[in-house]
Amino acid sequence: MTSRRAILCNGEATAQLPVDDRGAALGDGLFETILVRLGQCIWLDEHLTRLAGGCTRLGLDFPRRELERDIAALLGNSPAADYAVLRISLSRKSAGLRGYAPATGDCNRLLQIAGTPAPNHDHWRSGIHSYLCKTRLPEGAATAGIKHNNRLAHVMARAERPVTDFPEGLMLSHNGLVIEGVSSNVFLVVGSTLVTPALDTAGVVGVVRQKILAQAQSLGMPQVVRRVELPELYRAQEMFFCNSLIGIWPVRALDCLRFSSFELTRKLQSQLEAVWYA
């Protein structure tokens, strides 16, 4: 495992960003966080497809060829760690203009790769103690679903509890809908149906969320994507969080609410375990 961080900004090995970057100034940007195992990006196509979709929403030009070149260069130059994380961010160039008006679809590309410990297998196996965040997600259709970098509410939510004791928190939207974990998507099992919140007014459509929905489909599990209100948690038999880095974390407890069934969660874990632990 390497903990050395390798960086490419617009194709150059530099630890600096242009000072007029609109990602920094106005949050006018997107990012992806990708698991890398033994030098191979996991689900790279899916991440790039989501990034391209975000670009379409924001009117940014998606620099596919440049990104592929950057990624090849970064992976080629880094020792193939057991586990590493590749962060890609795209942010609009200012083109000399001040103010909110976007003058161009041209992006600054920032790619960083760094070694990381293996995903926490204890959390995977034994589940976690989660909490309901006091900080709510701003709710708005314009920016929902995409992985933009307007993440202040997530930062504030993460600061509510020590990560060591409470490795993930559940976030509601401004209007009180259940949306996601601070850095993950959330699933419930209600009756024998897999339920995950609709993300049309807040939240990030996660790559692993989509993989799990596909997996459930192929296993013949009933599933539904819809609005989820908080009281529904009391009717749920199972709950888990998922993302590209952690995999699937069963929830043993959400504050005082206990979950003792993990049946469907285990089924989904066993289908996907090789991605994180093979």
Add this chain to the structure above:
Amino acid sequence: MTSRRAILCNGEATAQLPVDDRGAALGDGLFETILVRLGQCIWLDEHLTRLAGGCTRLGLDFPRRELERDIAALLGNSPAADYAVLRISLSRKSAGLRGYAPATGDCNRLLQIAGTPAPNHDHWRSGIHSYLCKTRLPEGAATAGIKHNNRLAHVMARAERPVTDFPEGLMLSHNGLVIEGVSSNVFLVVGSTLVTPALDTAGVVGVVRQKILAQAQSLGMPQVVRRVELPELYRAQEMFFCNSLIGIWPVRALDCLRFSSFELTRKLQSQLEAVWYA
């Protein structure tokens, strides 16, 4: 007037930002945009007070002494333009940590000053044609009121219409409340009462908004800060936008809705005109 831009990042004249800046990565930052006339910042104390309040909300250390030193250095080194704009941004340092958790209250300070044309006196005198933005503001209490840099919805709203024909747009929140202009606050006159939206779930508490409320108070104008629903615009006699750079722009029309009274707006303009045009 100079159009040369002078920059200080953490006290040094550089056009680069540290690549791990959390403002760029996660929108973990704040900014101020301050009018500078003949080398003097207008309402500097009020801007710094708002910035300090934002720091308190986000758990950032407010570097007052460093900012005052930076500002003095920038103003001392720049030719005293008739009009200039000083942009201050504070963004959290990463302290080597990845992910949302804020590891420190330490900030990167980025200050930029650039000459700018005089505020549009035609808009001030004759009013503007405004539009109702399709893009709505994300609604959430955690980040409301402060001038953070999670401004993607503003960027999208600004892109809806050409700034030359429609210099300002009116934004609603996700739930349909009237909140603010894309880069300004909004006031209505309903009956003989000055009304401006409460900003407890979205919007920025503007420095000029506060000055206008104080001015109205001293003129004995009835005033109220409260939730404003869209249909109320049809009952309003007057409407105007305001911010630190433009001053006060009366609204002649919002899409098809015409305003023909400007009586209270003119009174407020005459009290404050010297700030922008003396």
